[in-house]
Amino acid sequence: MSETILDTYVRLHPQSAALYEESLRVFPSGVTHDVRYVTPFPIFVERAEAAHKYDVDGNELVDFVMGHGALFMGHAHPDVTAAIVEQAKKGTHFGANHRLELAWGRRVKELVPCAEEVRFTSSGTEATLMAIRLARAHTGRDRLLKFDHHFHGWHDAVVGSREPEAENPESAGVPSATMSNTVSIPQGDIDAVEERLATGEFATLILEPTGAGWGSLPLDPAFLSALRTATTRHNTVLIFDEVVTGFRVSPGGTQARYGVTPDLTTLAKILAGGMPGGAVCGRGDIISMIEFRDSPWNARKRVQHPGTFNANPVSAAAGDAMLAMVATEEHHARANALNERLVRELNGVLERTGVPGVVYGLASYFHIALGREAPRPQAGIEWPGPEAPPSMPGKLNVALKRALINHGVDLMGGSGGFVSGVHTDADIDHAIKAFEAAVSELRAEHLV
Structure with missing residues (x-):
């Protein structure tokens, strides 16, 4: 045999x-x-x-x-490896601002159409978590609209079922109260989107812009344009989750390829050149919810965002080297x-x-x-x-x-x-x- x-x-x-x-x-x-x-x-x-x-x-x-x-x-690309080794010799964590984070952030702004401002995180999951929180703070609304089968990390807000009729989240341990704020519908139905957004309850619509499962269910680019129009009409923050597609489907991601600019974009993977790292970028008036201002603002309206490894020097070095190659x-x-x-x-x-x-x-x-x-x-x-x-x-x-x-x-x-x-x-x-x-x-x- x-x-x-x-x-x-x-x-x-x-x-x-x-x-x-x-x-x-x-x-x-x-x-x-x-x-x-x-x-x-x-x-x-x-x-x-x-x-x-x-x-x-x-x-x-x-x-x-x-x-x-x-x-x-x-x-182990030579340019990325050299950047990592050089920075590691200088220090892996300064607990302070540094030149490389500035260079890295500028690369993102140059490449990604929506990126008026940038905030680095430690992963793609963290990026989607922060983008959703920013959208809620900006709009004063709680609910999240997503599409079936679209993946946005493992945090509570986005593990509502990928199946239209399922009653349970994709993971145990998600409170029912959290699930009540997440609505998942089939991709491609603009009427269904309009119906939900017209309620005025939704802070944001988040999606993988090439379709569910990094394009395993491909999405018609015309649908992206329709979503842009609908979310603008209903003052809902449009988030493109470009953790996978960012810098891959074009140097500026899906939004650059198809000419549809979201309010916020989440990034990771290629962003950090193979090292841990993520980012949220987008409209300045939304990202600026993280800014420190006067005491009443800081106490009541500001979105907090600590993170020990945000824009750490080694990831910044790798990311800057990678995005330099992407840009060509x-x-x-x-x-x-x-x-x-x-x-x-x-x-x-x-x-x-x-x-x-x-x-x-x-x-x-x-x-x-x-x-x-x-x-x-x-x-x-x-x-x-x-x-x-x-x-x-x-x-x-x-x-x-x-x-x-x-x-x-x-x-x-x-x-x-x-x-x-x-x-x-x-x-x-x-x-x-x-x-x-x-x-x-x-x-x-x-x-x-």
Whole structure:
């Protein structure tokens, strides 16, 4: 009997298996991020460079996880690494203002259309938390409108269900009183948005501007324009969560690509060059709610925002170096072209093999859905998408991830990924061959 996908995975990764056993005695389920949980165990990575990473068993992988989308210029980029090392030698935390935070903030203002003012945070979750608080303070309203399946971090205000009819939040531990202030509706229905906003109860509308799950359910850019009009009419703060899309779909993010400017934008990932860091930027009259003024203002109206690691010097150094490369646009052109080829060729594999599914994406990210009939892309990789995000059964998703790892390719969550400015044609060639081999193995095991 030939070796199964799972058998091969276990055989190739004995050290990862051993480390996972140790991790189970330290961390819940042995992992430190939900998406890294993989059965029977995840791989453990030793080092990484450019578009490749190397696990503890010596296996080399073409990486499309790219630090959960944070590494637009790949692993250990010389410019970013040099900036980090130079700053670390000078100090990692001054507990004071410094030149690098100013340079970093100026980069954001230069690139992001809405960025009249900037406030740094330590993560994307913190950025969305602060943006929502600012919107509430600015409008004097409590309620939050979001879209089903859109992800904005793990804090209480945004874990209202991604399912329209569900009665429970996505996580235990969220008070019902908090849930009552969050309303989630399907994306794409401007009449439903207008109906909610017309009540005058909503402080803000927050969304992923390329669609749910970083574009796994693509959003029509015309809908963004309609949202801009509706939120302006009803004095509701429009927040673009560009934690994933910021600096990726264009140097200025989705808002620059489509010419729709929100009131506030949340940023992270590429922003900090692969180091921890986030930001809220946007209209000066909203961001200025953080300003210190006179005593009555400070006591009653000011939005507080401490944070030990806000704009820490090492993240600022990495972020400034990264955004300097982002600003040139040349790396976007390369990454986008490689991603378009990857999407086209992977769809070609599905067509040749007769396996139902679809591969699609935008700019330098892509998504894969197998095991179901799905529309083919109609216009390159800017595919309009189905009624809900394509998804694979959990068993198939995990099997695809294992099979691709066995063939030297790692995907984000097993069903998508990010192409960087340092991936090569050879990397794309390898990924195509690995995908074809993986699909063949999935079929042999009657999973597709």
